[in-house]
Amino acid sequence: MKLAILAYGNNTLKVDCDTVESNSDDLSKLIDNMWETMEHAYGCGLAAPQIGETKQLFVVDSIVMYENADEDERKANFVEGDTGMRETFINARIIGKSDETWDEIEGCLSIPDIFKRVTRPWSITIEYLDRDFQPHTKTFHGTTARIIQHEYDHTRGVLFIDRLSSLTRKLIGTKLNKIMNGKVFTDYKMKQ
Structure with missing residues (x-):
């Protein structure tokens, strides 16, 4: 089921989320709905707080980014042998x-029509549970690491615009107000 994505200004997006306590049918359904919602919105990641669930849960698809990149972008943003991945992250912790670091343009389904350069580490190592509650510790690089960090931030109440300079945030203030007031069109359902 496609769910509404919370728009910038909704307080749920600023919550440090709770850990997910158990694997359940409800959790599996929520994960399925998150994948469907993200794909419908043509996203490459979606975190639970973006659909109103204050859980340490997010989904990432960097395959779509790899497939849509030209050869030069692939060489610059993916390590050799990396063609992207699709994964569910539960109770993730970057260790x-x-x-x-590297600068790259980011956007966010909760902050439509705003794209800005953000500096992030090139690679991360992260501990997490997959959708079957199996534990993993993996290292990711480039675009995949960037998407994971962006979604991980969501579960900690941090938005990518929080990582911008105060001047840049001031410059996008009018656009942010339009989003908060529901005056931005999206192809997907948004909720204030």
Whole structure:
């Protein structure tokens, strides 16, 4: 089922989310709905707080980014052998970050029509449970690491615009107000 995505200004987007306590049919249905919602909105990631659930849960699809990139972008943004991945992250915890950073443009389904450069670590190591509650510790690089960090931030109440300079935030203030007031069109259902 496609769910409404919360718009910038909704207080749920600023909540430090709770851990997911158990695997259940309700959780499995929520994960399925998140995938459907993200795909319908042509996103590459979606976190539970974006659909009103204050849970440490997010989904990531960097395959779509790899497939839509040209050869130069693939070489610049993916390590050799990485063609992207699709994964569900539950109770994730970033346990390592590279010293190497990179700037790249980011956007957000909760903040439509705003795209800005954000500096993030090139690679991260993360512990998480998959949708079957199986534990993993993996290292991701480039675009995949960026999407994971963006969605992970959502589960901690941090938006990508929180990582922008105060001047840049001031410059996009009018657009942010339009989003908060429901005056931005999207192809997907949004909720204030």
